[in-house]
Amino acid sequence: MESYLIAFGVGGAMCALAQLVLDLGKLTPAVVMVLFVVLGALASGLGVYAPLVKFAGAGALVPLPGFGHALVQGVLEDVRAQGFLGIFTGGLRATAAGLKAGIVFGFLMAVIFRPRG
Protein backbone atom coordinates (compact mmCIF):
# COMPACT_ATOMS: atom_id res chain seq x y z
CA MET A 1 0.00 0.00 0.00
CA GLU A 2 2.82 2.32 0.86
CA SER A 3 4.38 1.90 -2.59
CA TYR A 4 1.11 3.11 -4.18
CA LEU A 5 0.99 6.24 -2.04
CA ILE A 6 4.61 7.08 -2.81
CA ALA A 7 4.08 6.53 -6.55
CA PHE A 8 0.94 8.68 -6.38
CA GLY A 9 2.70 11.47 -4.50
CA VAL A 10 5.92 11.58 -6.52
CA GLY A 11 4.26 11.08 -9.92
CA GLY A 12 1.51 13.55 -9.09
CA ALA A 13 4.04 16.12 -7.91
CA MET A 14 5.97 15.84 -11.16
CA CYS A 15 2.78 16.35 -13.16
CA ALA A 16 1.80 19.33 -11.02
CA LEU A 17 5.27 20.83 -11.54
CA ALA A 18 4.89 20.32 -15.31
CA GLN A 19 1.48 22.01 -15.13
CA LEU A 20 3.04 24.94 -13.26
CA VAL A 21 5.69 25.34 -15.96
CA LEU A 22 2.99 25.07 -18.66
CA ASP A 23 0.70 27.67 -17.13
CA LEU A 24 3.28 30.18 -15.88
CA GLY A 25 5.45 29.88 -18.97
CA LYS A 26 2.40 29.87 -21.29
CA LEU A 27 4.02 26.98 -23.14
CA THR A 28 2.46 24.28 -25.27
CA PRO A 29 2.26 20.74 -23.85
CA ALA A 30 4.74 19.46 -26.47
CA VAL A 31 7.38 21.93 -25.24
CA VAL A 32 6.84 20.93 -21.61
CA MET A 33 7.09 17.25 -22.53
CA VAL A 34 10.43 17.87 -24.26
CA LEU A 35 11.63 19.96 -21.33
CA PHE A 36 10.86 17.25 -18.80
CA VAL A 37 12.48 14.48 -20.81
CA VAL A 38 15.62 16.59 -21.04
CA LEU A 39 15.45 17.36 -17.30
CA GLY A 40 15.03 13.65 -16.54
CA ALA A 41 18.04 12.81 -18.70
CA LEU A 42 20.18 15.45 -17.01
CA ALA A 43 19.05 14.37 -13.53
CA SER A 44 19.91 10.82 -14.49
CA GLY A 45 23.37 11.90 -15.62
CA LEU A 46 23.91 13.70 -12.33
CA GLY A 47 22.98 10.52 -10.51
CA VAL A 48 19.91 11.88 -8.73
CA TYR A 49 17.22 10.10 -10.73
CA ALA A 50 18.21 6.51 -9.92
CA PRO A 51 17.61 7.00 -6.17
CA LEU A 52 14.24 8.57 -7.01
CA VAL A 53 13.27 5.49 -9.05
CA LYS A 54 14.35 3.29 -6.16
CA PHE A 55 12.20 5.32 -3.79
CA ALA A 56 9.11 5.95 -5.91
CA GLY A 57 9.04 3.07 -8.41
CA ALA A 58 6.39 3.76 -11.05
CA GLY A 59 6.03 7.28 -9.64
CA ALA A 60 9.41 8.04 -11.22
CA LEU A 61 9.31 5.56 -14.13
CA VAL A 62 5.92 6.43 -15.63
CA PRO A 63 6.28 10.24 -16.05
CA LEU A 64 8.39 11.34 -19.03
CA PRO A 65 11.50 12.23 -17.00
CA GLY A 66 11.67 8.46 -16.45
CA PHE A 67 11.98 8.10 -20.23
CA GLY A 68 14.93 10.51 -20.21
CA HIS A 69 16.42 8.53 -17.34
CA ALA A 70 16.10 5.28 -19.28
CA LEU A 71 17.78 6.87 -22.32
CA VAL A 72 20.77 7.97 -20.23
CA GLN A 73 21.10 4.76 -18.23
CA GLY A 74 21.08 2.79 -21.47
CA VAL A 75 23.88 4.92 -22.85
CA LEU A 76 25.93 4.58 -19.68
CA GLU A 77 25.46 0.80 -19.54
CA ASP A 78 26.54 0.39 -23.15
CA VAL A 79 29.51 2.71 -22.77
CA ARG A 80 30.54 0.58 -19.80
CA ALA A 81 30.20 -2.58 -21.88
CA GLN A 82 31.60 -1.48 -25.24
CA GLY A 83 33.13 1.97 -24.86
CA PHE A 84 32.50 4.80 -27.33
CA LEU A 85 30.05 2.90 -29.51
CA GLY A 86 27.73 2.60 -26.52
CA ILE A 87 26.97 6.31 -26.76
CA PHE A 88 25.11 5.51 -29.98
CA THR A 89 23.59 2.15 -29.15
CA GLY A 90 22.53 2.57 -25.55
CA GLY A 91 19.72 5.11 -25.50
CA LEU A 92 17.31 3.61 -27.96
CA ARG A 93 18.12 0.05 -26.89
CA ALA A 94 17.01 0.81 -23.35
CA THR A 95 13.81 2.54 -24.46
CA ALA A 96 13.03 0.20 -27.35
CA ALA A 97 10.14 -1.50 -25.52
CA GLY A 98 8.19 1.74 -24.96
CA LEU A 99 8.97 3.15 -28.39
CA LYS A 100 8.06 0.03 -30.27
CA ALA A 101 4.91 -0.35 -28.21
CA GLY A 102 4.04 3.25 -29.11
CA ILE A 103 4.49 2.59 -32.82
CA VAL A 104 2.68 -0.74 -32.89
CA PHE A 105 -0.26 0.20 -30.67
CA GLY A 106 -0.57 3.63 -32.29
CA PHE A 107 -0.70 1.98 -35.70
CA LEU A 108 -3.19 -0.63 -34.51
CA MET A 109 -5.54 1.88 -32.90
CA ALA A 110 -5.47 4.04 -36.03
CA VAL A 111 -6.54 1.03 -38.05
CA ILE A 112 -9.35 0.09 -35.65
CA PHE A 113 -10.71 3.44 -34.45
CA ARG A 114 -11.78 6.68 -36.12
CA PRO A 115 -11.27 10.05 -34.42
CA ARG A 116 -14.47 11.35 -32.82
CA GLY A 117 -13.46 15.01 -32.68
Next chain:
Amino acid sequence: MDSQTRETDEEHLNYRRRARQTEPKRPLARNLLVAFLVGGAICALGQGVFNFLLTVGYTPKTAAAPLSIIMVFLGSIFTGVGVYDRLGKLAGMGSALPVTGFANSITSAAMEARREGFILGLGARLFTIAGPVIVFGATTAFLVGIVFWAAGTLHR
Protein backbone atom coordinates in the same frame (compact mmCIF):
# COMPACT_ATOMS: atom_id res chain seq x y z
CA MET B 1 10.67 45.13 -42.06
CA ASP B 2 8.38 46.19 -39.27
CA SER B 3 5.42 43.85 -39.32
CA GLN B 4 3.19 46.16 -37.36
CA THR B 5 0.83 48.67 -38.88
CA ARG B 6 0.89 52.40 -38.77
CA GLU B 7 -0.27 53.19 -35.25
CA THR B 8 2.48 54.53 -33.01
CA ASP B 9 4.67 52.21 -30.99
CA GLU B 10 3.07 53.58 -27.87
CA GLU B 11 -0.41 52.62 -29.06
CA HIS B 12 0.83 49.10 -29.78
CA LEU B 13 2.44 48.81 -26.37
CA ASN B 14 -0.57 50.19 -24.53
CA TYR B 15 -2.85 47.80 -26.33
CA ARG B 16 -0.65 44.79 -25.71
CA ARG B 17 -0.46 45.70 -22.02
CA ARG B 18 -4.23 46.07 -21.81
CA ALA B 19 -4.79 42.79 -23.66
CA ARG B 20 -2.50 41.05 -21.19
CA GLN B 21 -4.26 42.61 -18.18
CA THR B 22 -7.74 41.67 -19.30
CA GLU B 23 -6.96 38.21 -20.66
CA PRO B 24 -8.99 35.44 -19.00
CA LYS B 25 -6.66 33.82 -16.49
CA ARG B 26 -5.85 30.15 -16.40
CA PRO B 27 -7.23 28.64 -13.16
CA LEU B 28 -3.78 27.78 -11.82
CA ALA B 29 -4.73 26.31 -8.43
CA ARG B 30 -7.38 24.09 -9.98
CA ASN B 31 -5.05 23.04 -12.80
CA LEU B 32 -2.29 22.10 -10.35
CA LEU B 33 -4.65 20.11 -8.17
CA VAL B 34 -6.19 18.16 -11.06
CA ALA B 35 -2.76 17.55 -12.63
CA PHE B 36 -1.53 16.23 -9.29
CA LEU B 37 -4.53 13.96 -8.75
CA VAL B 38 -4.78 12.55 -12.26
CA GLY B 39 -1.01 12.26 -12.74
CA GLY B 40 -0.71 10.64 -9.33
CA ALA B 41 -3.52 8.22 -10.10
CA ILE B 42 -1.91 7.15 -13.39
CA CYS B 43 1.40 6.58 -11.58
CA ALA B 44 -0.35 4.62 -8.82
CA LEU B 45 -1.92 2.48 -11.53
CA GLY B 46 1.58 2.04 -12.94
CA GLN B 47 2.76 1.01 -9.49
CA GLY B 48 0.08 -1.67 -9.42
CA VAL B 49 1.40 -3.02 -12.72
CA PHE B 50 4.97 -2.72 -11.40
CA ASN B 51 4.16 -4.62 -8.20
CA PHE B 52 2.40 -7.31 -10.21
CA LEU B 53 5.47 -7.67 -12.46
CA LEU B 54 7.65 -8.13 -9.38
CA THR B 55 5.42 -10.95 -8.16
CA VAL B 56 5.73 -12.81 -11.47
CA GLY B 57 9.50 -12.86 -11.40
CA TYR B 58 10.70 -9.53 -12.75
CA THR B 59 13.26 -7.51 -10.81
CA PRO B 60 12.84 -3.75 -10.29
CA LYS B 61 15.34 -3.32 -13.11
CA THR B 62 13.83 -5.73 -15.64
CA ALA B 63 10.26 -4.65 -14.85
CA ALA B 64 10.75 -1.19 -16.41
CA ALA B 65 10.38 -2.45 -20.02
CA PRO B 66 7.14 -4.43 -19.59
CA LEU B 67 5.80 -1.60 -17.42
CA SER B 68 6.27 0.90 -20.23
CA ILE B 69 4.74 -1.50 -22.77
CA ILE B 70 1.62 -1.96 -20.64
CA MET B 71 1.26 1.75 -19.87
CA VAL B 72 1.73 2.67 -23.53
CA PHE B 73 -0.91 0.08 -24.43
CA LEU B 74 -3.35 1.60 -21.94
CA GLY B 75 -2.67 5.13 -23.22
CA SER B 76 -3.23 3.97 -26.80
CA ILE B 77 -6.43 2.06 -26.18
CA PHE B 78 -8.01 4.88 -24.16
CA THR B 79 -7.09 7.25 -26.99
CA GLY B 80 -8.67 4.88 -29.48
CA VAL B 81 -11.98 4.68 -27.67
CA GLY B 82 -12.06 8.47 -27.31
CA VAL B 83 -11.51 8.83 -23.56
CA TYR B 84 -7.98 10.18 -23.31
CA ASP B 85 -8.66 13.49 -25.07
CA ARG B 86 -11.40 14.22 -22.57
CA LEU B 87 -9.13 13.28 -19.68
CA GLY B 88 -6.46 15.58 -21.10
CA LYS B 89 -8.85 18.49 -21.43
CA LEU B 90 -9.44 18.14 -17.71
CA ALA B 91 -6.02 17.20 -16.40
CA GLY B 92 -3.54 18.97 -18.68
CA MET B 93 -0.03 17.80 -17.83
CA GLY B 94 -1.52 15.33 -15.34
CA SER B 95 -2.37 13.07 -18.26
CA ALA B 96 0.22 14.41 -20.74
CA LEU B 97 3.39 13.85 -18.68
CA PRO B 98 2.95 10.14 -17.87
CA VAL B 99 4.05 7.79 -20.63
CA THR B 100 0.34 7.14 -21.31
CA GLY B 101 0.24 10.75 -22.55
CA PHE B 102 3.21 10.02 -24.78
CA ALA B 103 1.18 7.11 -26.20
CA ASN B 104 -1.82 9.45 -26.60
CA SER B 105 0.27 11.86 -28.67
CA ILE B 106 1.37 9.03 -30.96
CA THR B 107 -2.03 7.35 -31.31
CA SER B 108 -3.98 10.59 -31.78
CA ALA B 109 -1.61 11.71 -34.53
CA ALA B 110 -1.85 8.29 -36.21
CA MET B 111 -5.65 8.20 -36.03
CA GLU B 112 -5.95 11.71 -37.40
CA ALA B 113 -3.54 11.15 -40.29
CA ARG B 114 -5.00 7.74 -41.18
CA ARG B 115 -7.43 9.41 -43.61
CA GLU B 116 -4.50 10.66 -45.65
CA GLY B 117 -3.37 7.09 -46.24
CA PHE B 118 -1.19 4.56 -44.45
CA ILE B 119 2.23 5.65 -45.64
CA LEU B 120 2.20 9.41 -46.16
CA GLY B 121 -0.57 9.88 -43.60
CA LEU B 122 -0.34 7.54 -40.65
CA GLY B 123 3.26 6.47 -41.21
CA ALA B 124 4.68 9.90 -41.84
CA ARG B 125 2.81 11.73 -39.12
CA LEU B 126 2.76 9.19 -36.28
CA PHE B 127 5.53 11.03 -34.44
CA THR B 128 4.38 14.59 -35.18
CA ILE B 129 4.09 15.40 -31.49
CA ALA B 130 6.10 12.61 -29.83
CA GLY B 131 9.03 13.03 -32.21
CA PRO B 132 10.58 16.04 -30.47
CA VAL B 133 10.51 14.16 -27.16
CA ILE B 134 12.58 11.36 -28.67
CA VAL B 135 14.90 13.72 -30.55
CA PHE B 136 15.73 15.89 -27.57
CA GLY B 137 15.76 13.02 -25.08
CA ALA B 138 18.12 10.96 -27.23
CA THR B 139 20.35 13.95 -27.96
CA THR B 140 20.61 14.84 -24.28
CA ALA B 141 21.45 11.22 -23.45
CA PHE B 142 24.09 11.32 -26.19
CA LEU B 143 25.70 14.41 -24.68
CA VAL B 144 25.61 12.91 -21.19
CA GLY B 145 27.23 9.77 -22.65
CA ILE B 146 29.99 11.84 -24.28
CA VAL B 147 30.75 13.51 -20.95
CA PHE B 148 30.98 10.20 -19.09
CA TRP B 149 33.02 8.58 -21.85
CA ALA B 150 35.46 11.50 -22.03
CA ALA B 151 35.80 11.60 -18.25
CA GLY B 152 36.61 7.90 -18.38
CA THR B 153 34.66 7.25 -15.20
CA LEU B 154 32.94 4.23 -16.68
CA HIS B 155 36.14 2.33 -17.49
CA ARG B 156 37.65 0.25 -14.79
Next chain:
Amino acid sequence: MSRVGEGTYKLARPVVLMGAGTVVGPKESLGPLGKSFDRVKATDLEGAATWEKAECAFLAEAVETALRKAALDTADLDVLVGGDLLNQLISFNFAARNLGIPAIGLSSACATYAEGIGLLAILIDGGKVGKGAVVTSSHHDTAERQYRYPTELGVQRSPASQWTVTGAGAMVLSGGEAGVRITDVTFGRVIDHGLKDPNNMGAAMAPAAVDTIRRHLRGTRTTLADYDLVVTGDLGRHGLQLAGELLEQDGYRPGAKLVDCGVRIFDGVPDVDCGGSGAACSAVVFGGDLYPRLATGKLQRILFAGTGSLHSPLTFQQGETIPGIAHAVTVEGA
Protein backbone atom coordinates in the same frame (compact mmCIF):
# COMPACT_ATOMS: atom_id res chain seq x y z
CA MET C 1 -21.64 53.49 -56.25
CA SER C 2 -19.35 56.16 -54.90
CA ARG C 3 -16.24 56.10 -52.77
CA VAL C 4 -17.04 58.10 -49.65
CA GLY C 5 -14.04 57.33 -47.48
CA GLU C 6 -10.89 55.30 -47.12
CA GLY C 7 -12.10 51.90 -48.34
CA THR C 8 -15.75 52.90 -47.84
CA TYR C 9 -18.33 52.80 -50.63
CA LYS C 10 -21.91 53.99 -50.70
CA LEU C 11 -24.07 51.94 -53.08
CA ALA C 12 -25.99 53.93 -55.70
CA ARG C 13 -28.99 51.66 -55.29
CA PRO C 14 -29.62 49.17 -52.51
CA VAL C 15 -28.69 45.54 -52.95
CA VAL C 16 -31.32 43.24 -51.51
CA LEU C 17 -30.81 40.06 -49.47
CA MET C 18 -33.16 37.45 -50.91
CA GLY C 19 -32.70 34.43 -48.70
CA ALA C 20 -30.41 32.88 -46.15
CA GLY C 21 -29.36 29.28 -45.61
CA THR C 22 -27.76 28.09 -42.39
CA VAL C 23 -26.38 24.69 -41.47
CA VAL C 24 -24.81 23.96 -38.06
CA GLY C 25 -23.44 21.05 -36.06
CA PRO C 26 -24.87 19.66 -32.82
CA LYS C 27 -22.92 21.90 -30.42
CA GLU C 28 -24.11 25.07 -32.16
CA SER C 29 -27.72 23.98 -31.64
CA LEU C 30 -27.21 24.06 -27.86
CA GLY C 31 -26.80 27.84 -27.83
CA PRO C 32 -29.53 30.49 -27.65
CA LEU C 33 -29.82 30.57 -31.46
CA GLY C 34 -30.18 26.79 -31.76
CA LYS C 35 -33.73 26.99 -33.12
CA SER C 36 -32.91 29.78 -35.58
CA PHE C 37 -30.86 27.66 -37.94
CA ASP C 38 -32.30 25.91 -41.00
CA ARG C 39 -30.46 22.61 -40.61
CA VAL C 40 -29.01 21.13 -37.44
CA LYS C 41 -26.75 18.15 -37.95
CA ALA C 42 -26.81 15.32 -35.42
CA THR C 43 -23.05 14.80 -35.70
CA ASP C 44 -20.05 16.74 -37.01
CA LEU C 45 -19.41 14.03 -39.60
CA GLU C 46 -22.90 13.22 -40.91
CA GLY C 47 -21.87 10.08 -42.70
CA ALA C 48 -19.01 11.69 -44.62
CA ALA C 49 -15.70 9.86 -44.83
CA THR C 50 -13.70 12.78 -43.45
CA TRP C 51 -14.29 16.02 -41.53
CA GLU C 52 -13.24 17.91 -44.66
CA LYS C 53 -15.87 16.22 -46.80
CA ALA C 54 -18.48 16.91 -44.13
CA GLU C 55 -17.63 20.62 -44.10
CA CYS C 56 -17.79 20.72 -47.89
CA ALA C 57 -21.24 19.08 -47.83
CA PHE C 58 -22.48 21.57 -45.20
CA LEU C 59 -21.35 24.44 -47.41
CA ALA C 60 -23.20 23.07 -50.43
CA GLU C 61 -26.32 22.46 -48.35
CA ALA C 62 -26.25 26.05 -47.07
CA VAL C 63 -26.19 27.35 -50.66
CA GLU C 64 -29.03 25.04 -51.72
CA THR C 65 -31.11 26.05 -48.71
CA ALA C 66 -30.62 29.75 -49.38
CA LEU C 67 -31.56 29.26 -53.04
CA ARG C 68 -34.71 27.36 -52.09
CA LYS C 69 -35.77 30.14 -49.74
CA ALA C 70 -35.10 32.74 -52.42
CA ALA C 71 -37.12 30.58 -54.86
CA LEU C 72 -34.15 30.41 -57.23
CA ASP C 73 -32.04 27.78 -58.90
CA THR C 74 -28.26 27.49 -59.24
CA ALA C 75 -28.63 28.55 -62.87
CA ASP C 76 -30.09 31.88 -61.74
CA LEU C 77 -26.88 32.88 -60.00
CA ASP C 78 -24.13 34.68 -61.90
CA VAL C 79 -21.52 34.11 -59.19
CA LEU C 80 -20.86 32.28 -55.96
CA VAL C 81 -18.56 34.26 -53.67
CA GLY C 82 -17.05 32.89 -50.49
CA GLY C 83 -14.45 30.78 -48.78
CA ASP C 84 -13.45 28.88 -45.68
CA LEU C 85 -10.50 28.46 -43.34
CA LEU C 86 -8.79 25.51 -44.97
CA ASN C 87 -5.75 25.67 -47.22
CA GLN C 88 -6.65 26.36 -50.87
CA LEU C 89 -10.28 26.97 -49.77
CA ILE C 90 -11.05 23.31 -50.28
CA SER C 91 -14.53 23.41 -48.75
CA PHE C 92 -15.65 26.28 -50.97
CA ASN C 93 -13.91 25.19 -54.15
CA PHE C 94 -14.86 21.52 -53.89
CA ALA C 95 -18.49 22.40 -53.18
CA ALA C 96 -18.48 24.83 -56.12
CA ARG C 97 -17.28 21.97 -58.30
CA ASN C 98 -20.68 20.32 -57.88
CA LEU C 99 -22.82 23.46 -57.71
CA GLY C 100 -21.60 24.62 -61.10
CA ILE C 101 -21.93 28.31 -60.31
CA PRO C 102 -19.00 30.56 -61.42
CA ALA C 103 -16.97 30.83 -58.24
CA ILE C 104 -14.93 33.62 -56.72
CA GLY C 105 -12.95 32.30 -53.75
CA LEU C 106 -12.02 34.73 -50.99
CA SER C 107 -9.67 34.25 -48.08
CA SER C 108 -10.01 36.61 -45.14
CA ALA C 109 -10.34 33.88 -42.52
CA CYS C 110 -13.45 34.51 -40.40
CA ALA C 111 -14.05 37.90 -42.07
CA THR C 112 -14.72 36.19 -45.41
CA TYR C 113 -18.51 36.29 -45.09
CA ALA C 114 -18.68 40.07 -44.57
CA GLU C 115 -16.02 40.52 -47.23
CA GLY C 116 -18.09 38.45 -49.67
CA ILE C 117 -21.31 40.33 -48.90
CA GLY C 118 -19.55 43.65 -49.44
CA LEU C 119 -17.81 42.59 -52.63
CA LEU C 120 -20.88 40.98 -54.18
CA ALA C 121 -23.02 44.01 -53.27
CA ILE C 122 -20.55 46.25 -55.11
CA LEU C 123 -20.49 43.93 -58.15
CA ILE C 124 -24.29 43.95 -58.29
CA ASP C 125 -24.43 47.71 -57.75
CA GLY C 126 -21.99 48.13 -60.63
CA GLY C 127 -24.47 46.35 -62.89
CA LYS C 128 -22.08 43.62 -63.95
CA VAL C 129 -23.67 40.90 -61.86
CA GLY C 130 -27.40 40.27 -61.58
CA LYS C 131 -27.74 37.78 -58.78
CA GLY C 132 -25.19 35.99 -56.67
CA ALA C 133 -24.68 34.18 -53.41
CA VAL C 134 -22.15 34.45 -50.62
CA VAL C 135 -21.21 31.38 -48.62
CA THR C 136 -18.65 30.52 -45.97
CA SER C 137 -18.05 27.46 -43.83
CA SER C 138 -15.91 26.25 -40.96
CA HIS C 139 -15.67 23.04 -38.98
CA HIS C 140 -14.31 22.54 -35.49
CA ASP C 141 -12.40 19.39 -36.34
CA THR C 142 -10.95 20.47 -39.70
CA ALA C 143 -9.77 23.69 -38.04
CA GLU C 144 -8.26 21.82 -35.07
CA ARG C 145 -6.37 19.59 -37.49
CA GLN C 146 -5.02 22.43 -39.58
CA TYR C 147 -4.32 25.01 -36.90
CA ARG C 148 -3.74 23.06 -33.69
CA TYR C 149 -3.56 19.40 -32.76
CA PRO C 150 -5.03 16.02 -33.68
CA THR C 151 -8.58 15.97 -32.35
CA GLU C 152 -7.93 13.02 -30.04
CA LEU C 153 -4.90 14.62 -28.35
CA GLY C 154 -5.61 15.36 -24.69
CA VAL C 155 -4.81 19.04 -24.34
CA GLN C 156 -6.25 21.68 -22.08
CA ARG C 157 -7.94 24.63 -23.78
CA SER C 158 -6.77 28.11 -22.91
CA PRO C 159 -9.53 30.18 -21.27
CA ALA C 160 -8.73 32.90 -23.83
CA SER C 161 -9.39 30.55 -26.75
CA GLN C 162 -12.49 30.24 -28.91
CA TRP C 163 -14.35 27.24 -30.32
CA THR C 164 -14.53 26.99 -34.10
CA VAL C 165 -18.16 26.86 -35.22
CA THR C 166 -19.11 23.82 -37.27
CA GLY C 167 -21.47 24.85 -40.04
CA ALA C 168 -22.01 27.00 -43.10
CA GLY C 169 -24.02 30.09 -43.93
CA ALA C 170 -25.16 31.31 -47.34
CA MET C 171 -26.98 34.44 -48.51
CA VAL C 172 -28.48 35.23 -51.92
CA LEU C 173 -28.08 38.85 -53.08
CA SER C 174 -29.75 40.66 -55.94
CA GLY C 175 -30.46 44.14 -57.21
CA GLY C 176 -33.86 45.42 -56.09
CA GLU C 177 -35.73 47.89 -53.98
CA ALA C 178 -37.81 46.16 -51.31
CA GLY C 179 -36.42 43.97 -48.55
CA VAL C 180 -33.41 43.79 -46.31
CA ARG C 181 -30.64 45.65 -48.08
CA ILE C 182 -26.96 46.51 -48.09
CA THR C 183 -26.32 50.25 -48.41
CA ASP C 184 -22.66 50.82 -47.51
CA VAL C 185 -19.48 48.77 -47.57
CA THR C 186 -16.10 49.25 -45.92
CA PHE C 187 -13.15 46.99 -46.69
CA GLY C 188 -10.71 46.49 -43.87
CA ARG C 189 -7.04 47.24 -43.51
CA VAL C 190 -4.80 44.52 -42.14
CA ILE C 191 -4.00 45.61 -38.60
CA ASP C 192 -1.30 44.14 -36.37
CA HIS C 193 -0.62 45.29 -32.84
CA GLY C 194 2.05 42.69 -32.28
CA LEU C 195 0.10 40.03 -30.38
CA LYS C 196 1.39 36.49 -30.77
CA ASP C 197 -0.90 34.09 -28.91
CA PRO C 198 -2.87 32.02 -31.47
CA ASN C 199 -5.10 30.91 -28.60
CA ASN C 200 -6.26 34.48 -28.14
CA MET C 201 -7.41 35.59 -31.58
CA GLY C 202 -10.07 37.94 -30.20
CA ALA C 203 -7.44 40.26 -28.78
CA ALA C 204 -5.50 40.16 -32.08
CA MET C 205 -8.62 41.03 -34.13
CA ALA C 206 -10.22 43.70 -31.93
CA PRO C 207 -8.08 46.62 -33.22
CA ALA C 208 -8.94 45.68 -36.82
CA ALA C 209 -12.65 45.65 -35.96
CA VAL C 210 -12.38 49.07 -34.34
CA ASP C 211 -10.38 50.51 -37.24
CA THR C 212 -12.99 49.37 -39.75
CA ILE C 213 -15.98 50.47 -37.65
CA ARG C 214 -14.38 53.90 -37.17
CA ARG C 215 -13.68 54.35 -40.88
CA HIS C 216 -17.16 53.11 -41.79
CA LEU C 217 -18.82 55.66 -39.48
CA ARG C 218 -16.58 58.44 -40.73
CA GLY C 219 -17.01 57.53 -44.41
CA THR C 220 -20.78 57.17 -44.24
CA ARG C 221 -21.11 60.23 -41.97
CA THR C 222 -23.12 58.27 -39.46
CA THR C 223 -22.85 57.87 -35.70
CA LEU C 224 -23.54 54.92 -33.45
CA ALA C 225 -26.98 56.44 -32.81
CA ASP C 226 -27.90 55.60 -36.42
CA TYR C 227 -27.60 51.86 -35.77
CA ASP C 228 -29.63 49.48 -33.63
CA LEU C 229 -26.66 47.16 -33.30
CA VAL C 230 -22.98 47.12 -34.12
CA VAL C 231 -22.21 43.44 -34.69
CA THR C 232 -18.67 42.09 -34.78
CA GLY C 233 -17.87 38.69 -36.26
CA ASP C 234 -16.04 36.53 -33.76
CA LEU C 235 -14.06 38.61 -31.30
CA GLY C 236 -15.22 36.47 -28.39
CA ARG C 237 -15.74 37.82 -24.89
CA HIS C 238 -12.19 39.07 -24.38
CA GLY C 239 -11.87 40.62 -27.83
CA LEU C 240 -15.28 42.26 -27.52
CA GLN C 241 -14.28 43.84 -24.22
CA LEU C 242 -11.08 45.18 -25.77
CA ALA C 243 -12.93 46.49 -28.84
CA GLY C 244 -15.38 48.30 -26.57
CA GLU C 245 -12.51 49.90 -24.69
CA LEU C 246 -10.76 50.99 -27.89
CA LEU C 247 -13.97 52.57 -29.19
CA GLU C 248 -14.42 54.41 -25.91
CA GLN C 249 -10.86 55.72 -26.13
CA ASP C 250 -11.94 57.29 -29.43
CA GLY C 251 -14.93 58.92 -27.81
CA TYR C 252 -17.60 56.45 -28.92
CA ARG C 253 -20.08 55.06 -26.41
CA PRO C 254 -21.20 51.74 -27.92
CA GLY C 255 -22.54 50.31 -24.66
CA ALA C 256 -24.91 47.38 -25.15
CA LYS C 257 -25.15 48.11 -28.90
CA LEU C 258 -21.82 46.43 -29.50
CA VAL C 259 -22.44 42.68 -29.75
CA ASP C 260 -20.44 39.78 -31.14
CA CYS C 261 -21.61 36.73 -33.11
CA GLY C 262 -19.00 34.52 -31.40
CA VAL C 263 -20.23 35.49 -27.94
CA ARG C 264 -23.87 35.12 -28.93
CA ILE C 265 -23.83 31.74 -30.68
CA PHE C 266 -22.36 29.86 -27.71
CA ASP C 267 -23.84 31.93 -24.87
CA GLY C 268 -24.23 29.51 -21.96
CA VAL C 269 -22.71 26.53 -23.82
CA PRO C 270 -19.93 24.85 -21.79
CA ASP C 271 -16.32 24.28 -22.94
CA VAL C 272 -16.14 27.11 -25.45
CA ASP C 273 -14.15 29.55 -23.29
CA CYS C 274 -14.38 32.99 -24.95
CA GLY C 275 -17.05 31.93 -27.47
CA GLY C 276 -17.31 30.89 -31.10
CA SER C 277 -15.07 31.63 -34.06
CA GLY C 278 -14.65 30.43 -37.62
CA ALA C 279 -15.81 31.58 -41.02
CA ALA C 280 -19.25 30.05 -40.39
CA CYS C 281 -19.72 31.86 -37.07
CA SER C 282 -20.79 35.27 -38.33
CA ALA C 283 -22.42 33.68 -41.40
CA VAL C 284 -24.89 31.53 -39.46
CA VAL C 285 -25.59 34.20 -36.83
CA PHE C 286 -26.25 36.75 -39.56
CA GLY C 287 -28.36 34.40 -41.64
CA GLY C 288 -30.16 32.67 -38.78
CA ASP C 289 -30.73 35.52 -36.35
CA LEU C 290 -29.92 39.04 -37.61
CA TYR C 291 -31.41 38.68 -41.08
CA PRO C 292 -34.84 37.48 -39.89
CA ARG C 293 -34.94 40.30 -37.33
CA LEU C 294 -34.13 42.81 -40.06
CA ALA C 295 -36.73 41.25 -42.36
CA THR C 296 -39.48 41.50 -39.76
CA GLY C 297 -38.60 45.07 -38.83
CA LYS C 298 -37.37 44.23 -35.34
CA LEU C 299 -34.07 45.74 -36.37
CA GLN C 300 -33.96 48.85 -38.57
CA ARG C 301 -30.32 49.23 -39.34
CA ILE C 302 -27.18 47.44 -38.23
CA LEU C 303 -23.47 47.74 -38.81
CA PHE C 304 -22.12 44.25 -39.44
CA ALA C 305 -18.35 43.88 -39.18
CA GLY C 306 -16.89 40.43 -39.82
CA THR C 307 -13.50 39.89 -38.21
CA GLY C 308 -10.65 37.63 -39.25
CA SER C 309 -7.37 36.49 -37.78
CA LEU C 310 -4.91 36.07 -40.65
CA HIS C 311 -2.21 33.88 -39.14
CA SER C 312 -1.28 30.35 -40.16
CA PRO C 313 0.47 27.60 -38.17
CA LEU C 314 3.58 28.35 -40.19
CA THR C 315 3.68 32.06 -39.35
CA PHE C 316 3.09 31.26 -35.68
CA GLN C 317 5.96 28.77 -35.62
CA GLN C 318 8.21 31.28 -37.33
CA GLY C 319 7.51 33.74 -34.53
CA GLU C 320 5.35 36.12 -36.56
CA THR C 321 2.71 38.28 -34.91
CA ILE C 322 -0.99 37.85 -35.70
CA PRO C 323 -2.53 40.30 -38.19
CA GLY C 324 -6.27 40.91 -38.07
CA ILE C 325 -8.80 42.27 -40.55
CA ALA C 326 -12.43 43.34 -40.50
CA HIS C 327 -14.86 44.11 -43.33
CA ALA C 328 -18.09 45.96 -42.63
CA VAL C 329 -21.46 46.53 -44.27
CA THR C 330 -24.50 48.58 -43.32
CA VAL C 331 -27.65 46.47 -43.47
CA GLU C 332 -31.09 48.10 -43.39
CA GLY C 333 -34.29 46.32 -42.45
CA ALA C 334 -37.32 45.87 -44.63
